[in-house]
Amino acid sequence: MSETTFPRVAVLGGAGTIGTTVIGAMRGAGWPADRIVAAGRSGDSLDAVAEQYGVETSTDATAAVLGADVVVTSVKPQDMRALLAQIAPTLPADALVLTPAAALPASFYESLLADGVAVVRAMPNTPARLGKGAISISPGTHATDAHMDLSERILSGAGLVVRVPEEQIDGVSVVSGSGPAFFYAVAEAMAAAGMANGLDKELAEALAAQTLIGAGALLEESGETPAELRAKVSSKGGTTLAALAAMEAAGLQGVFSAGANAAIARAKVLGEELQQG
Numbered sequence: 415m416s417e418t419t420f421p422r423v424a425v426l427g428g429a430g431t432i433g434t435t436v437i438g439a440m441r442g443a444g445w446p447a448d449r450i451v452a453a454g455r456s457g458d459s460l461d462a463v464a465e466q467y468g469v470e471t472s473t474d475a476t477a478a479v480l481g482a483d484v485v486v487t488s489v490k491p492q493d494m495r496a497l498l499a500q501i502a503p504t505l506p507a508d509a510l511v512l513t514p515a516a517a518l519p520a521s522f523y524e525s526l527l528a529d530g531v532a533v534v535r536a537m538p539n540t541p542a543r544l545g546k547g548a549i550s551i552s553p554g555t556h557a558t559d560a561h562m563d564l565s566e567r568i569l570s571g572a573g574l575v576v577r578v579p580e581e582q583i584d585g586v587s588v589v590s591g592s593g594p595a596f597f598y599a600v601a602e603a604m605a606a607a608g609m610a611n612g613l614d615k616e617l618a619e620a621l622a623a624q625t626l627i628g629a630g631a632l633l634e635e636s637g638e639t640p641a642e643l644r645a646k647v648s649s650k651g652g653t654t655l656a657a658l659a660a661m662e663a664a665g666l667q668g669v670f671s672a673g674a675n676a677a678i679a680r681a682k683v684l685g686e687e688l689q690q691g
């Protein structure tokens with residue numbers, strides 16, 4: 415398929431957080447609205463997607479996949495088995511299944527869909543909504559380089575797209591998939607620390623948010639590493655170094671390691687539970 419053609423893409427769960435993000439990224443990258451169909455369960459939320467992006471909509475996933483070149487399965491892992499059963503009869507044999515779901519291996523899809531189906535797993539994140547995502551893609555057993563190229567093309571408007579082997583997806587999920595939630599938790603913790611030291615809530619939240627936004631922009635634009643930028647804030651004998659030392663002593667790195675371990679353990683358990691049916 416040439417770069418100048420636009421494969422027909424069915425986004426199942428197209429009114430959800432990630433489904434809408436994928437549609438927005440495609441539309442932003444010039445994908446024609448009439449080459450995208452968003453399928454969901456609620457007519458009202460689909461109407462909002464149609465209004466914003468001009469795409470076709472359907473409340474019937476079985477019908478939506480008819481004639482699709484790519485099927486994006488953007489539903490919660492717990493809803494995936496039922497969705498695959500629903501679309502299996504009408505899924506075109508040569509369609510690419512591009513799935514953002516956490517926890518479920520490509521083999522899950524391969525075992526429930528027709529033999530030889532091409533599956534690519536993606537791990538997106540919510541900043542992709544603004545084209546500032548960090549997204550990985552990984553091939554399943556039957557996905558070719560052409561399928562990976564097509565997946566990258568679909569997601570390129572959503573931000574940085576990297577290719578990793580499937581066994582690294584849980585690691586990606588910890589850093590960039592869940593990472594935005596960690597960032598917001600840090601914003602909340604910083605604001606709480608300000609409130610504990612006399613700032614009112616509104617001021618503390620505004621300062622914490624703008625500080626994280628500004629620090630992120632500086633990281634992006636300066637070309638310096640986090641360690642270099644950290645050193646520029648940390649005067650010798652000053653307050654920041656005292657704070658960082660206390661945070662380290664309280665287990666800062668351990669906090670993130672514990673979070674990563676918990677997320678990876680949860681992905682394993684959830685994946686095993688859902689594969690058993």
Ligand SMILES: NC(=O)C1=CN([C@@H]2O[C@H](COP(=O)(O)OP(=O)(O)OC[C@H]3O[C@@H](n4cnc5c(N)ncnc54)[C@H](OP(=O)(O)O)[C@@H]3O)[C@@H](O)[C@H]2O)C=CC1
Pocket residue numbers: 426427428429430431432433453454455456475488489490491493496497500514515516537538539540591592
């Ligand atoms: N949110 C995130 O930050 C990230 C999410 N992911 C993955 O992305 C996937 C989607 O997550 P997210 O967008 O957050 O979830 P949402 O709940 O926002 O969206 C899921 C959508 O799927 C719809 N849906 C469920 N079953 C069907 C069906 N049979 N046919 C059509 N639509 C259906 C739901 O409709 P209804 O609301 O009517 O039930 C809902 O709109 C998940 O698998 C998740 O693991 C991956 C990385 C990051």
Ligand SMILES: O=C(O)[C@@H]1CCC=N1
Pocket residue numbers: 516587591592
């Ligand atoms: O919490 C979840 O399951 C998904 C995966 C990464 C971010 N959200």
